[in-house]
Amino acid sequence: MNMNTMDMGGMSMDMASSTTSAIMNTATTSSTMDMMNMMSSGIMTSMSSMSTGMSGMDGMSGSNSSTVSSSSMNMKMSCTMSMLWNWYTDDVCFISKQWKTSTKAKFGGTCVGVxxxxxxxxxxxxxxxxYKIHCTEVRKIEVNDIIKAGIIIDKKKSTFDNFDLNKNTDMITECMIPLxxxxxxxxxxxxxxxxSIEIDDKVYIYPSIWEHTLYCIGDTIEWSVHHVIMLLFMYFNGFVFISCMIGAGVGYLLFQYKNINISKRGDNVSKRCCL
Structure with a gap:
């Protein structure tokens, strides 16, 4: 009986020790797994932080390169301008960014072009x-032929034939009638x-609609060029101003020489005249 009891006690002790060792092994395994998980998570965290740092460095390098490129582009596109009188010759833009004097030769070409x-x-x-003079000559020949042929020219009475200027009228009436x-x-x-239109004893000659249209196109071209010249003046560049002044003087000297007045034979015309 005692032997059996001792055997049972030994068996219970063996079972307890085996259970304890199993529990310790399980705890050791779980702690090892936890440590491995912690290490792996730490490695992943450090790797992610390293990748974040690398991407940040890449972003900084990219931003620096873009900043440098944008600054270089701004330097290329910058124009030297002033609203006051100046003598600038480098990087001066006229009217648009494409018209830029980036070199001395281009600025000289601009002055010659102006x-x-x-x-x-x-x-x-x-x-x-x-052109207007020659159109007038052609119309005069046509009107003379019409008069010689006895064709009636449209007549128009003077506007104020029925208006008595000697009659006392108020100022408002005198202003409103012409208006x-x-x-x-x-x-x-x-x-x-x-x-042509005949008024009293005078015949007024008009150009044809096509002649008037062609003259209108030419006048529009002249008007546009004059405004381009005005825009060039607004840059207040001394060299451009001098180029315009010389061009206007030489152009008038070459192309604007014409008769002062028309005099008929027998008129009292002095040989010397002072203007």
Missing amino acids: FALLLIINWWRRILVQ MEAFKHEWFWVLNRNL
Whole structure:
């Protein structure tokens, strides 16, 4: 009985020790797993932080490179401008960014181009004047032929034939009558088949609609070039101003020489005259 009891006690002790060792082994395994998990998480965290740092460094390097490139682009696109009188020659922009004098040669070419522009506009102005003169000569020949043929020319009475200037009228009436006559737009509908109108003993000659249209196109070109010249003046550059001044003077000297007045034979015309 005692032996059995001792055997049972030994067996219980063996079971307890085996259970304890199993529990210790399980605890050791779990602690090892926890440590491994902690180490792996730490490694992953450090790797992620390293990748974040690398990406941050890449971002900084990229931003620095973009900043450098943008600054270089700004330096290339920058224009030297002033609203006061100046003598700038480097990186001066005129009218647009494409017209930029990045070199001395380009600035010199700009001055020569401005000179030529003033020369050409004086020539073009004289062409328009001569065109109108030749149109007038052609119309005169046509009107003379019409008069010789006995064809009736449209007649128009003077605006103030029925208006007594000696009669006492108030100031408002004197101002309003010419204004109302102007708003009748008779001058706008003056074109007729003969391109001429007889008023009293005078015949007024008008160009044809195509001649007037062509002259209008030429005048628009002249007007546009004059405004381009005005924009160039607004840069207050001394060299450009001098180029414009010389071009205008030479152009007027070459292309604006014309008669002062028309005198008929027998008129008292002095040989010497002071203007």
